Amino acid sequence: MIKALGYFIEIIRGIFITTRHFVVNLFFRCLAVLGIKTKRKGSVTIQYPEQKKEIASRHRSLHRLMTRPDGKPRCVACMLCVTVCPSECIYVEAAEDPDPEIQKYPAKFIIDLSRCCFCGFCVEACPEDAIRMDTGNVEFAQYSQEDMIYDLDKLIG
Amino acid sequence: MTETLNEMLIIFIKIVCALAWLLGLTLFLTWLERKESALIQDRLGANRASIFGIRIIGLFQPIADAIKMIFKEDFVPSFSRKFLHTMAPFISFFFVAITIAAIPFGDNLRIGNRTIHLQILDFNVGLLFILAMLSLGIYGIIISGWASNNKYALIGGLRGAAQIISYEVALGLSLIGLIMVYPSLRLSSIVLYQGELLFGFLPKWGIFLQPLGFVIFLFAALSETKRAPFDLPEGESEIIGFFTEYSGLKWGLFMMVDFMEVIIVSTLLTTLFFGGWQVPWLASDGFHFPWGGELLLSHVVVVLLQVAAFNIKVFFFCWLQILIRWTYPRFRYDQLMDFGWKLLIPLSLVNIIGTGIIMTL
Numbered sequence: 415m416i417k418a419l420g421y422f423i424e425i426i427r428g429i430f431i432t433t434r435h436f437v438v439n440l441f442f443r444c445l446a447v448l449g450i451k452t453k454r455k456g457s458v459t460i461q462y463p464e465q466k467k468e469i470a471s472r473h474r475s476l477h478r479l480m481t482r483p484d485g486k487p488r489c490v491a492c493m494l495c496v497t498v499c500p501s502e503c504i505y506v507e508a509a510e511d512p513d514p515e516i517q518k519y520p521a522k523f524i525i526d527l528s529r530c531c532f533c534g535f536c537v538e539a540c541p542e543d544a545i546r547m548d549t550g551n552v553e554f555a556q557y558s559q560e561d562m563i564y565d566l567d568k569l570i571g
Numbered sequence: 572m573t574e575t576l577n578e579m580l581i582i583f584i585k586i587v588c589a590l591a592w593l594l595g596l597t598l599f600l601t602w603l604e605r606k607e608s609a610l611i612q613d614r615l616g617a618n619r620a621s622i623f624g625i626r627i628i629g630l631f632q633p634i635a636d637a638i639k640m641i642f643k644e645d646f647v648p649s650f651s652r653k654f655l656h657t658m659a660p661f662i663s664f665f666f667v668a669i670t671i672a673a674i675p676f677g678d679n680l681r682i683g684n685r686t687i688h689l690q691i692l693d694f695n696v697g698l699l700f701i702l703a704m705l706s707l708g709i710y711g712i713i714i715s716g717w718a719s720n721n722k723y724a725l726i727g728g729l730r731g732a733a734q735i736i737s738y739e740v741a742l743g744l745s746l747i748g749l750i751m752v753y754p755s756l757r758l759s760s761i762v763l764y765q766g767e768l769l770f771g772f773l774p775k776w777g778i779f780l781q782p783l784g785f786v787i788f789l790f791a792a793l794s795e796t797k798r799a800p801f802d803l804p805e806g807e808s809e810i811i812g813f814f815t816e817y818s819g820l821k822w823g824l825f826m827m828v829d830f831m832e833v834i835i836v837s838t839l840l841t842t843l844f845f846g847g848w849q850v851p852w853l854a855s856d857g858f859h860f861p862w863g864g865e866l867l868l869s870h871v872v873v874v875l876l877q878v879a880a881f882n883i884k885v886f887f888f889c890w891l892q893i894l895i896r897w898t899y900p901r902f903r904y905d906q907l908m909d910f911g912w913k914l915l916i917p918l919s920l921v922n923i924i925g926t927g928i929i930m931t932l
Contacts, residue, residue, distance in 0.1 A: 425899070428898050428899065429894065429895065429898050429899075431898075432611045432894060432897060432898040433894060435610065435611050435612075435613065436607065436610045436611050436894065439610040439611075439613060440610055443610070443615075447628070456610075456613075457609070457610075457613055457614055457615045458613050458614070459614050459615040461615070
């Protein structure tokens with residue numbers, strides 16, 4: 415009986431907690447609608463398309479290829495990223511570079527983003543620091559799978 | 572002849588107004604439920620629906636929901652009993668919507684030499700009528716469960732029927748004490764009795780005369796609405812309920828019936844326990860305060876105040892029921908049955924005996 419009474423008190427407390435949340439949040443929301451700035455917002459919602467959360471610096475977002483000072487890709491087509499990629503979404507076709515210091519350059523560098531799992535292994539594996547995932551772009555959804563295939567132009571640009 | 576025609580016209584207008592009030596408030600409640608739950612959980616809630624870029628805090632959301640529901644496919648499973656499957660939501664809807672006929676929205680409104688009673692039908696068995704219609708709503712649940720021809724829907728329907736029948740007993744018994752205090756089943760006279768004063772200053776509302784009856788009625792009525800914490804018949808998230816096989820607007824009708832039951836329960840709580848359209852110390856010619864002051868008002872202002880009071884009270888109880896729905900988790904089935912049969916019914920019997928003893932003293 416005493417135990418049941420304890421439960422009953424907790425039940426009553428529960429409704430006071432939700433009422434408090436309702437009243438306090440309603441108050442701060444009303445202030446926000448009226449245009450009065452307060453420290454509390456009354457909600458934790460981030461209104462996504464208009465308001466964006468800051469992306470952490472280590473966040474793995476859309477890939478980009480780094481370039482040399484003359485504008486050519488830094489990539490030497492060593493195929494390490496192709497080998498390490500668990501999703502097998504990178505395709506590199508090597509071509510011979512006249513500069514003996516470089517020897518090879520990628521004639522084609524294609525990432526199929528519809529397969530990519532954004533593990534970042536390609537970034538880790540790259541000996542030339544040619545590929546990075548720090549664009550901060552996370553909104554590259556497309557209507558067709560073909561549009562998800564990124565080639566050299568798109569990755570450098 | 573013209574007199575009867577006028578009477579018929581007035582009745583017709585009253586029916587249209589009452590139904591518009593009920594359905595409009597139902598749509599509003601769908602919005603309120605989303606917003607209130609959002610505020611309780613520190614969220615914002617639906618605020619995107621807009622017409623030409625105007626959002627007004629998501630108030631267009633019910634309209635958008637309705638349009639979506641109308642254009643969804645109305646899927647009837649091939650194995651269902653087609654006719655009954657189609658009938659069930661309408662039966663549920665009808666028996667809830669018709670109860671609004673007996674609810675008094677306000678006192679008499681005098682226009683010229685005509686007196687309009689702000690109630691569609693002033694039965695002398697109004698209270699019994701409402702209880703009967705709410706009980707008949709079970710048929711909608713059972714038929715929808717059975718006509719779906721689906722084991723889980725049928726079991727859900729049976730669960731709903733068992734729950735509602737169990738709580739119907741407590742619901743009826745909790746009102747007997749009230750009927751003993753206000754010796755009438757006519758809702759308009761129950762409200763009129765509540766306009767009197769207790770000890771010269773306290774309005775003679777049901778809550779002050781029947782506090783235990785109020786608590787029992789509140790819990791029993793909450794279970795009648797089939798919403799959390801009593802949402803075992805449907806159990807939208809886990810247990811499969813009686814309207815599993817419904818889609819589109821028929822499902823929407825069941826959803827609306829839930830909200831309409833919330834409104835009907837709120838109007839009943841208001842009418843029976845919170846003085847209906849009575850404003851404390853407001854008589855037909857203005858305020859007469861117990862400390863001697865007077866504030867005389869014109870007839871139209873008084874009627875408007877009374878209707879506003881009724882609406883505010885109903886709105887408060889709708890708010891309270893949504894708050895309860897978003898606060899408490901669901902009962903286990905045996906707890907539900909224990910609560911109904913072992914706690915509410917004995918308490919309501921105690922309430923009847925206690926009321927009788929106090930009244931004979």
